[in-house]
Amino acid sequence: MNTTIRTLLVASTLSAVALAVPSQAEAACGSSAATVAADVWEEFHDEALMLGCAVGAVLANADFDDCYGSVSFYSDIFTNMISWWNDMANNSWATIGPRQLQWTGVMNGTLQLGGGRVFCSAAPSDKETVDITIEKLDGRAETEVEICKMRKDGTSVTTHTFTFANGTDNIGAVKTRTVTSAKDDVICVHLDNKSATNSFQYSLDADKY
Numbered sequence: 001m002n003t004t005i006r007t008l009l010v011a012s013t014l015s016a017v018a019l020a021v022p023s024q025a026e027a028a029c030g031s032s033a034a035t036v037a038a039d040v041w042e043e044f045h046d047e048a049l050m051l052g053c054a055v056g057a058v059l060a061n062a063d064f065d066d067c068y069g070s071v072s073f074y075s076d077i078f079t080n081m082i083s084w085w086n087d088m089a090n091n092s093w094a095t096i097g098p099r100q101l102q103w104t105g106v107m108n109g110t111l112q113l114g115g116g117r118v119f120c121s122a123a124p125s126d127k128e129t130v131d132i133t134i135e136k137l138d139g140r141a142e143t144e145v146e147i148c149k150m151r152k153d154g155t156s157v158t159t160h161t162f163t164f165a166n167g168t169d170n171i172g173a174v175k176t177r178t179v180t181s182a183k184d185d186v187i188c189v190h191l192d193n194k195s196a197t198n199s200f201q202y203s204l205d206a207d208k209y
Helices: 003-020 030-051 065-069 071-090
Strands: 107-111 116-120 130-139 143-150 156-164 174-179 186-193 200-208
Touching: 030 071, 030 116, 030 143, 030 156, 030 186, 065 071, 107 116, 107 130, 107 186, 130 143, 130 156, 130 186, 143 174, 156 174, 186 200
Parallel strands: none
Antiparallel strands: 107 200, 116 186, 130 174, 130 200, 143 156, 143 186
């Protein structure tokens, strides 16, 4: 193979790889999480402006310190966000099916064959630390978990990625990951069943402090 042909093949391969690389938002927890987080941020910004605790009309540069610092402000916004979330889940998000990452109670579910599920908080965290705990309750499927921080400027960061191995020997396994510097970020968790023939039953617990 002459040098010219080899160079063209290498260039073609690199171009294909570059096109296949997802954007930062898509790389973290998938496009569903990016869509949900963007909508959550816009609504949170609108609610905060109406209550008067946000500083800045442009979301990417807005300061919500007063909203997070006041229990009353944050509680009022969060209550409104839950109602808004339920409307979005039944309408605009119906096709992508996100679940709310709840701060109280345990979320249980089953991923069927080759299925995935995205959980996102209904508002940005008002605390710096978030613990995500997942227990494998039943099933054989290898399942990957990705935890992400979705920022108001549209960027995202994957904080943790881990896997529950295929098989039944690890039923009852519990894995906890701590997300730091979580304040002012929407937190998303993506569960991805890698098996085409097996299921994964789980519990998910999220706590912020």
